[in-house]
Amino acid sequence: MVATTNPNKVREIRQLLAGAGVDIVTLGGWPQLEAPEETGQTFEENARAKALYYAAATGELTVAEDSGLAIDGLGGAPGVESARFGGVDLPYPDKFALIDAALRTAGNRESAARFVCALALVRDGRVLFETRGTVEGRISPEPRGTGGFGYDPIFFYPPYGQTLAEAGDAKAAVSHRGEAFRKLAAFLESYE
Numbered sequence: 001m002v003a004t005t006n007p008n009k010v011r012e013i014r015q016l017l018a019g020a021g022v023d024i025v026t027l028g029g030w031p032q033l034e035a036p037e038e039t040g041q042t043f044e045e046n047a048r049a050k051a052l053y054y055a056a057a058t059g060e061l062t063v064a065e066d067s068g069l070a071i072d073g074l075g076g077a078p079g080v081e082s083a084r085f086g087g088v089d090l091p092y093p094d095k096f097a098l099i100d101a102a103l104r105t106a107g108n109r110e111s112a113a114r115f116v117c118a119l120a121l122v123r124d125g126r127v128l129f130e131t132r133g134t135v136e137g138r139i140s141p142e143p144r145g146t147g148g149f150g151y152d153p154i155f156f157y158p159p160y161g162q163t164l165a166e167a168g169d170a171k172a173a174v175s176h177r178g179e180a181f182r183k184l185a186a187f188l189e190s191y192e
Contacts, residue, residue, distance in 0.1 A: 001024075001025050001026065001027070001029075001054065001055075001058055001060035001061065001062045001063070002024055002025070002026050002027075002062075002063055003027060003050055003051060003054040003062055003063065003064035003065075004026065004027065004064070004065070005026070005027050005028070008149040008150075009065075009177070010026055012172065012175075012177055012178075012181075013177070013181055015172065016172065016177070016178060016181035016182060016185060017181060017184070017185050017188070019185065019189075020184075020185040020188040021188065021189060022061075022188055025060065027054070029058075030057065030058055033054070033057055033058075035050075036049060036050055036053040036054075038050070038066065038080070040066070040080060041080065042080065042118070043066040043067065043068065043079075043080055043116050043117070043118035043132070044066075044118040044120070044130065044132065046066035046080060046118070047064050047065050047066040047118040047119050047120045047130070048064075048120040048122075048127060048130065050064035050065075050066065050120075051063060051064035051119075051120040051121065051122040051127070052120075052122050052125065052127070054122075055122040055123060055124070056125065061121070061122075061123045062121070062123070063119055063120070063121045063122075063184060064119065064120055064122075065117055065118065065119040065120075065177070065180065066080065066117075066118050066119075067082070067115065067116060067117035067118070067176060067177060068080060068081070068082025068083065068115070068116060069082050069113060069114075069115055069116075069150075069151045069155065070113060070114050070115075070116055071099065071111050071112075071113040071139060072108075072111050072112040072113060073103050073106050073108035073111030073112070073113075074099070074102055074103065074106065074111070077102075078095075078099075082150075082151065083150075085098070085099075086098045092150060092151065092153075093143065095151070096143050096151075096153070096154050099139065099154065100141075100154075109139065109141055110138050110139055110140070110141055110156075111138060111139050112136070112137075112138050113136075113137055113138055113139050113155065114134050114135060114136050114137065114176075115134065115135045115137075115151070115155060115164075115175065115176040115177075116132065116133070116134050116176055117132065117133045117134075117175075117177045117179070117180040117181075118130070118131070118132045118180070119131060119132075119180045119181070119184060121184060121187070128187075128191070129184065129187045129191075131180050131183040131184065132180060133175070133176040133177060133178065133179030133180030133181075133183070134176050134179070135157065135164075135174050135175055135176045135179070137155050137156050137157045137158060137164075138156050138158070139154055139155070139156065140153070140154050140155070140156040140163050142154075143163075143165070144156075144162070144163045144165060144166055145162065145163045145164070145165025145166030145167075146165060147164075147165050147166065147167065147168050147171070148163075148164050148165040148167070148171055152165035152171070153165040157174065159174070160174075
């Protein structure tokens with residue numbers, strides 16, 4: 001069970017786990033479940049807590065991830081607060097504007113940054129596998145591209161010379177989520 005309701009993440013994860021020999025179900029099968037509060041100080045703590053919670057609630061082999069954008073010029077913010085940065089309901093273009101204003105104030109508009117994805121796989125109250133994926137880049141001075149989702153339009157990936165929102169299908173080859181879920185796929189292929 002992939003513990004997310006984000007359709008963009010589900011689509012990416014399905015593609016990344018396509019060859020792992022597992023049937024994927026999502027939280028859509030348990031609409032009554034409320035999301036646990038994310039109180040961890042790290043991506044790993046949040047991923048583990050969500051995986052333990054959803055595995056206990058569903059009885060399924062469960063993977064949960066926590067991911068976000070860490071910007072050096074903002075002391076690692078928004079970090080684990082990426083989805084809630086500026087408010088849960090604040091549209092991403094407005095989040096981009098907040099980041100740009102903060103980086104202007106800090107005098108570092110094109111700060112180094114990274115996307116981080118931590119995941120945990122849980123069954124029967126036991127953490128079976130944990131990993132982390134990262135991708136290094138910098139903040140683009142303006143949003144570019146219409147692909148991807150979340151912070152992709154402001155994350156410039158130097159080897160591609162473009163933002164991840166401009167990278168199209170090439171994003172999965174280098175993304176933080178791609179790295180973490182490829183590691184999970186390798187684990188699942190040998191898991192009994």
